[in-house]
Amino acid sequence: MTDELELLKKDWQNKEDHLPKLSYDEIYKMIWKKSSSIVKWIFYISLIEFVFWAGINIIFSDPESMQELKAMHIYNVMMVLNFINYAVILYFIYKFYKNYKKISFTDSSKKLMKTILDVKKTVTQYVWFNLIIFTVTLIISIYGVFIYGPEGKKIIESATQEGSETMFWFMIILISILFTAILLVLIWLFYKLLYGILLKRLKQNYNELKKLEV
């Protein structure tokens, strides 16, 4: 075995001339690539997320639910909201893509640090937008169900019969707020998990760059 290994060693060392040779510039570019792959993932995840939610939306857009929305008199406002939602999300995806492109061609640590901060800002805005649009949708739905929905009418009627209408509305608002808050926290956690890990890595990278800067 030792002979064979010696033979291998000789051959191995002769192979040196056939190894690839990278130029200074090629290597130089490589040291900036880490952030670019994280930002690329942010872009991809936002795309997947978009397709996922759009898919769910389409599945639940059957004529029956459309009819229900119309019956609750919130069809129009929901459609407008949907339209705004998609427009803004597409804008965000475009921004994620631009960030990714920007970071891929960055060649100085200063610019890279700035782009990382931009990415963080965009993601934060994106999450906030999603939370707000969700809250608005939920409030409109609750409103629709109680004012125009068949079940809502029944509940209101029985509550009025028992007398304390103010108390009833107070309770409704309180429960709605609680319900919305819980859902919001869940969604926020979801985003925290989805983008939080990537952002944390970016942050680490940023800190490393900052250390080198001094």
Next chain:
Amino acid sequence: MNKELEHRFVTELENNQNIVHKVCTLYTNDRDSHNDLFQEITIQLWKAYPKFRGEAKFSTWMYRVALNTAITLYRKSKRRVQTQDYDSVIFKIKTDEYDDTEEKQLKLMYKAVRQLGDIDKALVFLYLEDKDYAEISETLGITEVNARVKMNRVKNKLRTILNP
């Protein structure tokens, strides 16, 4: 300061890039993975560079970081590489039984080495690089005695692979 550090690092890596290429050759099977691994090692080296204070030789330090990166990445995709190669080696040995020209023998050896586990591969790599046991032990962070014992085991493993 930053620019200067960058320049120093890239120059040194450019001069010593063979080490990284050789690690990539041993731990990957195709050009794309080779490039990916090279990229990953470069990033790890760059990240660790500010902490490199020249207490070891730049090349020794490079061996260590490059192997660590390769081993960590290799662990994630272990199964895929191993099983596939194993069958083809057995097949090769059978067909090439009566042909023991140097070239064929070398090919078999390379295949056998590829089949080794991550740490064993690192040992063989350093051996092929003509490192003595002192440097091997320093690079891999094990004692010299341990390095010797391990190397003997690797030789036995290679023997078993080549003569099943």
